[in-house]
Amino acid sequence: MLNTLNKKMSLFLMIVSIVYLIASFRLPAYTYVPVDADVVPISLGFILLTLSIALFFSKEEGTGQQKAIPKKEVMVILAVLGFVLLYIFLLEILGFIVATALFIFFCSWFLGYKKFITNVIVALAIPLFIYLLFSNFLKITLPEGMLPF
Amino acid sequence: MFEGIWTGFQVAFSAQGLLFVFIGAIVGTLIGMIPGLGPITAIAVMIPITYGMDPAMALLLMAGVYYGAAYGGAASSILLNAPGESMSVPTTFDGYPMAKQGKAGKALAVAAIASFVGGTISVILLTFFAPALAKVAVSFGPPEYFALMLMGLTAVASFSDDSTIKSLISATVGLMLATIGIDSQTGTMRYTFGNPNLLEGIDFLVIALGLFALAEVCSLILERKEKAANMNKIGSLRLTKEDYREMAGPMGRQSVLGFLIGVLPGAGGTIASFLAYISEKKLAKKPEEFGKGSVRGLAAPEAANNGSSSGAFVPLLGLGIPGSGTTAVMLGALIVLGIQPGPLLMSDHPDVFWGVIASMYIGNIILLILNLPLIPLFAKILRVPRPLLTSLVIIFCLIGVYAISFSTFDLYLLVAFGILGFLMALVKFPPAPLLLAFILGGMMEQSLRQALTISNGSFSIFVESPIALSLLAVALLSFIVPILKNRKKKKYDVDNQMEI
Numbered sequence: 001m002l003n004t005l006n007k008k009m010s011l012f013l014m015i016v017s018i019v020y021l022i023a024s025f026r027l028p029a030y031t032y033v034p035v036d037a038d039v040v041p042i043s044l045g046f047i048l049l050t051l052s053i054a055l056f057f058s059k060e061e062g063t064g065q066q067k068a069i070p071k072k073e074v075m076v077i078l079a080v081l082g083f084v085l086l087y088i089f090l091l092e093i094l095g096f097i098v099a100t101a102l103f104i105f106f107c108s109w110f111l112g113y114k115k116f117i118t119n120v121i122v123a124l125a126i127p128l129f130i131y132l133l134f135s136n137f138l139k140i141t142l143p144e145g146m147l148p149f
Numbered sequence: 150m151f152e153g154i155w156t157g158f159q160v161a162f163s164a165q166g167l168l169f170v171f172i173g174a175i176v177g178t179l180i181g182m183i184p185g186l187g188p189i190t191a192i193a194v195m196i197p198i199t200y201g202m203d204p205a206m207a208l209l210l211m212a213g214v215y216y217g218a219a220y221g222g223a224a225s226s227i228l229l230n231a232p233g234e235s236m237s238v239p240t241t242f243d244g245y246p247m248a249k250q251g252k253a254g255k256a257l258a259v260a261a262i263a264s265f266v267g268g269t270i271s272v273i274l275l276t277f278f279a280p281a282l283a284k285v286a287v288s289f290g291p292p293e294y295f296a297l298m299l300m301g302l303t304a305v306a307s308f309s310d311d312s313t314i315k316s317l318i319s320a321t322v323g324l325m326l327a328t329i330g331i332d333s334q335t336g337t338m339r340y341t342f343g344n345p346n347l348l349e350g351i352d353f354l355v356i357a358l359g360l361f362a363l364a365e366v367c368s369l370i371l372e373r374k375e376k377a378a379n380m381n382k383i384g385s386l387r388l389t390k391e392d393y394r395e396m397a398g399p400m401g402r403q404s405v406l407g408f409l410i411g412v413l414p415g416a417g418g419t420i421a422s423f424l425a426y427i428s429e430k431k432l433a434k435k436p437e438e439f440g441k442g443s444v445r446g447l448a449a450p451e452a453a454n455n456g457s458s459s460g461a462f463v464p465l466l467g468l469g470i471p472g473s474g475t476t477a478v479m480l481g482a483l484i485v486l487g488i489q490p491g492p493l494l495m496s497d498h499p500d501v502f503w504g505v506i507a508s509m510y511i512g513n514i515i516l517l518i519l520n521l522p523l524i525p526l527f528a529k530i531l532r533v534p535r536p537l538l539t540s541l542v543i544i545f546c547l548i549g550v551y552a553i554s555f556s557t558f559d560l561y562l563l564v565a566f567g568i569l570g571f572l573m574a575l576v577k578f579p580p581a582p583l584l585l586a587f588i589l590g591g592m593m594e595q596s597l598r599q600a601l602t603i604s605n606g607s608f609s610i611f612v613e614s615p616i617a618l619s620l621l622a623v624a625l626l627s628f629i630v631p632i633l634k635n636r637k638k639k640k641y642d643v644d645n646q647m648e649i
Contacts, residue, residue, distance in 0.1 A: 030335040035598040037337035088560045111536030
């Protein structure tokens with residue numbers, strides 16, 4: 001039954017819309033307004049449900065040129081995702097400059113940039129430049145972290 | 150009216166003002182040149198920078214960024230055959246062949262001049278159209294506004310390149326995301342899951358940068374091994390008198406046509422530039438030159454897509470309602486600056502209204518002056534190795550969000566939307582309807598509920614107002630037309646390919 005991509009997506013969207021609908025029916029009621037806060041969400045839930053049913057029966061398969069991404073590449077994307085999550089986690093601990101410098105260096109190196117010296121220079125210069133731009137010119141303080149400025 | 154323009158120009162022509170347009174145009178061009186990143190990303194990344202700036206200066210900066218990004222897209226189409234977004238696809242048809250013939254400089258010059266003419270003609274039209282529309286729109290009440298936004302949304306969905314159902318689903322999900330947070334009328338907390346970070350809803354910047362920029366990073370990663378372009382020879386930038394004569398007709402016609410298409414919600418740059426290319430080919434005396442480096446074939450889509458970019462400002466400035474993804478981000482940028490576009494903007498804050506328009510004139514002029522001599526330099530950004538470029542783009546997205554919200558929660562959310570955007574691209578769900586719906590969502594819900602409050606809960610209020618009724622009829626039509634269109638689509642596709 002779920003032999004096409006459209007049908008799989010449609011099923012997924014149906015689940016999303018039903019979860020959303022359940023959540024919207026559970027919104028607390030408020031007596032003194034003609035249109036309560038749950039009216040729009042409930043309508044949207046039903047619209048999405050209708051549309052995903054329509055998608056289920058839809059014949060338009062896009063252009064059908066789904067390019068499958070090689071497994072190795074998926075791993076690369078997931079690794080970069082890991083870098084990004086680590087960066088966000090460390091941003092307020094290490095401070096903007098240190099975290100950003102590390103991210104730029106390791107991410108570029110991981111993706112295949114092997115010019116060591118240039119990489120170090122860029123990884124140091126860009127965060128410093130951004131930090132100075134934000135703190136002096138735009139008056140936005142980025143996390144200082146362990147550095148004294 | 151002329152007084153207003155004059156005041157706007159006085160601000161824009163100050164040394165500081167010119168400097169900001171200049172910076173904006175450079176940054177915009179650089180971002181626009183990165184394959185995959187277009188005006189939406191460029192504007193979104195610049196929003197935190199304008200935070201706390203003088204609004205007039207910030208507007209000038211944004212105008213520079215807006216036009217710069219559009220031009221940057223044309224440059225990567227010409228030099229790399231890599232259009233940043235669908236509206237610059239026709240630019241590659243004749244631009245890339247010219248570059249291959251060693252005439253990249255000439256192609257870039259043609260694109261710059263055509264963009265300038267398209268932009269300028271349409272800003273002049275905008276100067277007259279937007280106030281006229283604003284005058285009509287002053288009488289609009291909640292039912293008319295709701296109908297208008299609904300029409301805009303369905304039009305975007307049905308004019309999209311992708312499947313109509315998928316576009317509508319995107320739009321619905323966008324509306325759903327907009328319901329997250331405290332309801333403004335009753336104070337009910339909706340879908341916050343007890344998380345205080347969600348009380349005020351999701352910042353549109355998170356969605357814009359996630360869906361558009363971060364999602365595009367994934368494609369940059371996949372294509373990281375592609376050799377950076379080797380464009381040592383740009384060639385002369387000079388155009389002959391004959392070239393100018395060739396360009397004049399297409400530029401004039403397509404600027405106006407592009408503007409008119411841009412005014413319509415949903416139609417926008419892609420349709421304008423494709424239509425321009427096809428119609429100029431039909432009009433040309435030597436249609437066989439098209440696709441082999443014709444000056445006309447390059448000038449027409451460039452003039453048209455810049456024309457439509459300014460045309461899209463008519464509903465934004467006149468009604469306060471964006472008709473496209475790009476103007477939706479622009480609306481977000483204006484709101485951050487404390488400017489609420491709409492029919493009252495012109496009467497209440499004429500200085501701001503005309504400031505926006507004056508900065509568009511200046512943005513165009515500066516871009517022409519700046520780009521012609523700097524083209525060879527700009528082409529160098531295309532030689533930045535992909536791995537380095539990828540890490541820098543990621544960092545710029547993250548800082549863009551962090552500098553607005555100062556919360557790492559928003560950064561995680563940004564990553565989540567990046568993943569969503571990438572998955573959507575894989576299964577061909579267009580992101581623009583989602584973003585537009587998200588931005589319109591709050592306003593739509595508010596006007597719907599206001600309208601129903603006025604009528605005491607009866608939907609007849611939408612039928613009683615002739616304006617609302619006809620807008621809703623158009624919205625319904627834009628549903629039906631694509632269904633009919635899809636039936637004939639296969640045949641149309643074949644015909645179309647033959648034509649191009």
